[in-house]
Amino acid sequence: MKLRTLALLLLVVLVQPTWSLAAQETATASSDNAALTTRLALRDLWVEHVFWVRNFAIANQQGQHKQAEAAAAQVVTNAKAIANSIAPLYGQPAADQLLKLLAGHWDAVKHYSDATVAKDAAGKKAAVAELTGNAKAIAKFLAGANPNLPESALVTMLGAHGGHHVAQIDQLRAGDYTGEASTWSAMREHMLVLADTLSAALVKQFPEKF
Numbered sequence: 001m002k003l004r005t006l007a008l009l010l011l012v013v014l015v016q017p018t019w020s021l022a023a024q025e026t027a028t029a030s031s032d033n034a035a036l037t038t039r040l041a042l043r044d045l046w047v048e049h050v051f052w053v054r055n056f057a058i059a060n061q062q063g064q065h066k067q068a069e070a071a072a073a074q075v076v077t078n079a080k081a082i083a084n085s086i087a088p089l090y091g092q093p094a095a096d097q098l099l100k101l102l103a104g105h106w107d108a109v110k111h112y113s114d115a116t117v118a119k120d121a122a123g124k125k126a127a128v129a130e131l132t133g134n135a136k137a138i139a140k141f142l143a144g145a146n147p148n149l150p151e152s153a154l155v156t157m158l159g160a161h162g163g164h165h166v167a168q169i170d171q172l173r174a175g176d177y178t179g180e181a182s183t184w185s186a187m188r189e190h191m192l193v194l195a196d197t198l199s200a201a202l203v204k205q206f207p208e209k210f
Contacts, residue, residue: 043196116169160190
């Protein structure tokens with residue numbers, strides 16, 4: 001800690017009355033807790049997304065239709081939770097719009113998985129185009145809602161996320177389980193970075209809420 005900062009802190013302690021210090025500490029703790037709670041909640045939601053998509057991809061490759069259906073249902077449930085997480089700050093119409101975009105992302109991933117199982121090269125190519133277009137649409141929406149989220153950076157992040165899905169599905173199809181394990185680790189870490197980026201932007205945009 002710099003000496004100047006330490007001196008200022010000591011001055012505050014000496015001058016402020018005890019009740020004022022207690023109130024300030026409580027406010028700071030509450031702010032930190034709110035921001036941390038949001039960060040951890042978003043991390044859980046985005047990691048759940050890749051977890052359930054992975055479950056679907058594995059079951060789809062193996063022809064386990066009931067398992068695939070159950071995983072797909074969880075992907076949808078998770079997408080609703082992610083979308084509704086922004087409702088308190090941006091309103092339900094914005095949450096509904098985000099849900100449509102997330103549904104588009106899931107549809108593209110599912111199309112790619114189905115095309116891979118069917119050995120449909122044209123279908124895979126079309127699904128990648130869907131993923132790319134959807135990533136740009138989500139980036140535009142998020143950047144428009146929060147000025148602390150550069151659209152170009154979001155396009156890169158979401159594009160990389162889509163690429164992880166594609167690589168994972170291809171590796172599962174090829175039986176490259178070592179490669180898929182590496183991809184899973186990378187996509188999980190990527191989701192943590194994305195969640196932290198979004199939560200930091202929210203805290204900066206709505207300081208009064210945190």
